[in-house]
Amino acid sequence: MDKKVSFTDELPDGTISALLQKQNNVVQPCVIVIGSGISGLAAARSLSEASFNVTVLESRDRIGGRIHTDYSFGCPVDMGASCYGLYDMHGNKIPPQLVTQVGDAFKRILEETEKIRDETANDMSVLQGISIVLDRHPELRQEGIAYEVLQWYICRMEAWFAVDANLISLKCWDQASEPILLSIYKHILPTWKQYTKEKSSSKLLIVVQDECLSGGHGLMVQGYEPVIRTIAKDIDIRLNHRVTKVSRTSNNKVIVEVEGGTNFVADAVIITVPIGVLKANMIQFEPELPQWKTSAISDLGVGNENKIALRFENVFWPNVEFLGMVAPTSYSCGYFLNLHKATGHPVLVYMAAGNLAKDLEKLSDEATANFVMLQLKKMFPDAPDPAQYLVTRWGTDPNTLGCYAYDVVGMPEDLYARLGEPVDNIFFGGEAVNVEHQGSAHGAFLAGVSASQNCQRYIFERLGAWEKLKLVSLMRNSDLLETGTVPLQISRM
Numbered sequence: 012m013d014k015k016v017s018f019t020d021e022l023p024d025g026t027i028s029a030l031l032q033k034q035n036n037v038v039q040p041c042v043i044v045i046g047s048g049i050s051g052l053a054a055a056r057s058l059s060e061a062s063f064n065v066t067v068l069e070s071r072d073r074i075g076g077r078i079h080t081d082y083s084f085g086c087p088v089d090m091g092a093s094c095y096g097l098y099d100m101h102g103n104k105i106p107p108q109l110v111t112q113v114g115d116a117f118k119r120i121l122e123e124t125e126k127i128r129d130e131t132a133n134d135m136s137v138l139q140g141i142s143i144v145l146d147r148h149p150e151l152r153q154e155g156i157a158y159e160v161l162q163w164y165i166c167r168m169e170a171w172f173a174v175d176a177n178l179i180s181l182k183c184w185d186q187a188s189e190p191i192l193l194s195i196y197k198h199i200l201p202t203w204k205q206y207t208k209e210k211s212s213s214k215l216l217i218v219v220q221d222e223c224l225s226g227g228h229g230l231m232v233q234g235y236e237p238v239i240r241t242i243a244k245d246i247d248i249r250l251n252h253r254v255t256k257v258s259r260t261s262n263n264k265v266i267v268e269v270e271g272g273t274n275f276v277a278d279a280v281i282i283t284v285p286i287g288v289l290k291a292n293m294i295q296f297e298p299e300l301p302q303w304k305t306s307a308i309s310d311l312g313v314g315n316e317n318k319i320a321l322r323f324e325n326v327f328w329p330n331v332e333f334l335g336m337v338a339p340t341s342y343s344c345g346y347f348l349n350l351h352k353a354t355g356h357p358v359l360v361y362m363a364a365g366n367l368a369k370d371l372e373k374l375s376d377e378a379t380a381n382f383v384m385l386q387l388k389k390m391f392p393d394a395p396d397p398a399q400y401l402v403t404r405w406g407t408d409p410n411t412l413g414c415y416a417y418d419v420v421g422m423p424e425d426l427y428a429r430l431g432e433p434v435d436n437i438f439f440g441g442e443a444v445n446v447e448h449q450g451s452a453h454g455a456f457l458a459g460v461s462a463s464q465n466c467q468r469y470i471f472e473r474l475g476a477w478e479k480l481k482l483v484s485l486m487r488n489s490d491l492l493e494t495g496t497v498p499l500q501i502s503r504m
């Protein structure tokens with residue numbers, strides 16, 4: 012007589028696994044993740060821990076994507092922010108009181124733009140909003156060097172969005188969750204502590220530091236690399252696999268084609284390539300993606316920010332966390348992160364955003380380093396030549412085609428949400444699908460986990476009772492997972 016096995020949680024661990032192993036027909040659901048940035052790796056890790064068979068396809072010869080720690084200077088170089096020293100274009104230090112005073116005015120200006128937004132039905136740019144506020148409140152206008160400091164604050168805001176302020180949507184710029192708003196204030200205002208006090212938001216700070224992966228705007232002294240390596244541990248990652256096509260089949264499978272013609276077949280795919288890559292249609296979809304999805308991709312903006320790291324033989328600058336140079340326009344303001352303070356190595360990192368970042372990508376590495384040295388020499392006329400330099404080109408790198416997503420003036424507000432919606436068994440992760448923390452490493456991480464959970468749910472719901480039982484038993488017994496792994500991809504040569 013056949014013994015009926017019921018789908019129950021009560022069975023002792025191993026009982027069902029042993030039975031299944033005997034039957035020798037254990038097939039784990041297969042998922043392909045495209046992209047090995049923090050989002051793709053988070054998705055892959057989450058799937059792997061749920062006993063799904065997962066393979067990551069990565070176009071580059073390295074993992075990490077937009078998180079890349081360079082060690083060629085003999086120390087890790089990536090990112091950070093906070094305490095500051097501001098200079099004018101003639102090398103004179105700006106009095107800290109003036110910087111704080113203009114910072115407070117800038118905070119008030121931003122608050123006043125909220126009223127403008129509430130009054131008008133149509134969207135406008137942040138820069139337009141600021142200009143209306145200054146017309147209405149002459150007392151907030153700045154003159155002389157204070158005007159240049161105000162431009163520097165606008166320059167830092169542009170760096171946050173990686174695009175010029177005349178392109179940032181007033182309607183959407185601060186619609187992210189409070190922790191990210193707090194990060195913006197922290198990033199651009201020396202008075203951020205006062206801001207958090209006013210909002211009595213010590214709880215928010217804890218959220219920023221504990222819940223978000225990067226802990227707000229701290230500097231990862233060892234670089235981000237160890238985080239990436241930890242998430243990627245034991246995951247099947249195929250480097251130099253550039254995906255060119257994703258096809259859905261009539262039997263609910265996906266076929267993922269890479270450059271060179273190799274195909275991978277799976278039950279579902281999670282796409283985590285940058286929004287710039289999607290916008291440039293570097294991946295073909297068959298059948299085509301629906302209009303609500305393609306319009307979200309085309310309507311979302313992608314900004315640009317580049318870093319130019321300079322290593323010197325010795326430190327000749329003050330012991331501050333960053334050096335800023337004010338100027339009559341935000342385009343000509345400057346910002347150098349001082350890595351010496353955190354790492355002890357004589358390294359400065361210049362950051363350029365928006366149009367400046369685009370313009371610098373038209374120059375050679377050497378010409379870019381020369382431009383940055385001219386900026387530095389305005390503050391420190393005797394600055395020696397750097398011993399080494401590194402230049403990023405996120406805007407023209409075919410693996411990114413931009414820095415991160417931003418809200419274009421006048422576009423619908425649901426773009427991030429639409430971008431994150433699955434299309435059957437195609438799921439979307441990546442920085443740009445996180446509604447609350449887009450443009451950040453922690454947002455990308457959370458988007459990857461969320462795409463994985465949606466994908467697991469989708470697959471689980473489509474399994475028959477017997478397959479569900481098999482999957483649950485696999486989840487309970489990781490030993491079986493090791494012996495029962497089935498290769499994910501098939502090749503069609």
Ligand SMILES: Cc1cc2nc3c(=O)[nH]c(=O)nc-3n(C[C@H](O)[C@H](O)[C@H](O)COP(=O)(O)OP(=O)(O)OC[C@H]3O[C@@H](n4cnc5c(N)ncnc54)[C@H](O)[C@@H]3O)c2cc1C
Nearest residue numbers: 046048049050070076077253254410441442450451452455
């Ligand atoms: C200059 C700069 C400064 C930043 N500063 C900060 C900061 O201070 N704090 C912060 O939190 N965030 C910051 N960010 C943002 C953060 O780095 C990103 O949001 C995050 O790393 C994005 O991760 P992701 O996995 O979504 O995308 P990515 O890391 O870009 O991963 C996508 C992967 O897909 C791969 N790929 C592309 N095309 C294909 C294809 N056709 N087939 C296969 N693979 C493909 C890419 O090579 C890449 O590895 C910064 C970004 C930049 C560029």
